[in-house]
Amino acid sequence: MSAALPSAFWSILLGMLGVVFGSFIATVAIRWPAGRSALAGRSTCDGCGRTLTASELVPLVSFAMLRGRCRTCAAPIAAGHVVTELLGGAIGVVAGLVAPGWEGLAAAACGWVLLALGAIDLAAFWLPDVLTGSLAVVALAGGLAGLGVDIEARLIGGAAGFGVLWLVARAYRIMRGRVGLGGGDPKLFGAIGLWLGWRALPQVLLIAALTGLATVLVLRLAGRRIAATDRIPLGTLLAGAAFLSWAI
Known part of the structure; x- marks a missing residue:
C-alpha cells in the first residue's frame, strides 16, 4: 500500500473497514458491560433470542433489508447498532480524506478505539x-x-x-x-x-x-x-x- 494512491481509495477502504468494526463495537458495547464476551457465541435477537444468520449480520445492509426489525418476532433492532456502524464508517472515510496513507490508517485505528471507548462509557459509565x-x-x-x-x-x-x-x-x-x-x-x-x-x-x-x-x-x-x-x-x-x- 502506498500513500500515492488517491484519497478516494483510502476513504472507501477505511470506510468499509469502519462499518465492519462499528458492527463489532456495537456488540462489544452491549455485551462487555454485562460481563459477557463479545466473542462468545453467535449473535442473537434481543427480542426472541433466535440465533441470527449470516445474512442478518451484514452491517447496514441487513438493517435496511429487515427494515430495522427481527425477521421472526418483529422486535425492533437497537438503533445503536446502525448508529455505531455509521460512525465507524464515517471515521474511516474522514481519516482517508484527511490523511491518505499510513497516517490515515493509524488515525482511523485510534478513532475506532475511541468509538469503542465512547460507546461503552455512554452505555455503562x-x-x-x-x-x-x-x-x-x-x-x-x-x-x-x-x-x-x-x-x-x-x-x-x-x-x-x-x-x-x-x-x-x-x-x-x-x-x-x-x-x-x-x-x-x-x-x-x-x-x-x-x-x-x-x-x-x-x-x-x-x-x-x-x-x-x-x-x-x-x-x-x-x-x-x-x-x-x-x-x-x-x-x-x-x-x-x-x-x-x-x-x-
Whole structure:
C-alpha cells in the first residue's frame, strides 16, 4: 500500500473497514458491560433470542433489508447498532480524506478505539483499561513510525493529559468529599495526549465541554430534568472531541 494512491481509495477502504468494526463495537458495547464476551457465541435477537444468520449480520445492509426489525418476532433492532456502524464508517472515510496513507490508517485505528471507548462509557459509565491502553499503544507506535505529531510532543501530551484530569479529580474529591471524575477519564485523556500531542489538549477539552453543555441544554429544552449530581459520560465527550480535533 502506498500513500500515492488517491484519497478516494483510502476513504472507501477505511470506510468499509469502519462499518465492519462499528458492527463489532456495537456488540462489544452491549455485551462487555454485562460481563459477557463479545466473542462468545453467535449473535442473537434481543427480542426472541433466535440465533441470527449470516445474512442478518451484514452491517447496514441487513438493517435496511429487515427494515430495522427481527425477521421472526418483529422486535425492533437497537438503533445503536446502525448508529455505531455509521460512525465507524464515517471515521474511516474522514481519516482517508484527511490523511491518505499510513497516517490515515493509524488515525482511523485510534478513532475506532475511541468509538469503542465512547460507546461503552455512554452505555455503562466505564472506560476499560485494556481499550485505553490499546489507544496508547497505537498512538505511541504512530509516533515512533514518524506519522503525524512527533514523539516528544506525544510523550509530553500523555503526561500532561493524565496529570491535568488527575489533579482535577483529586481537588474535587478533597473539596466536595465525593468522587466527581471517574478513574478512567485521566487515563483516556493521557492516551489522547499520546496521540495528538500536548498542543491539542486544550482544544479537545474545549470541544468536549461545549458539546456537554449543548447536550444538557437540548435535554432541558426537551423537558428532561437534569440535576447537578447527574452523571455525564465525560469519556464519550473526550473521545468524540479527540477525533474531531485531529480531523480539523
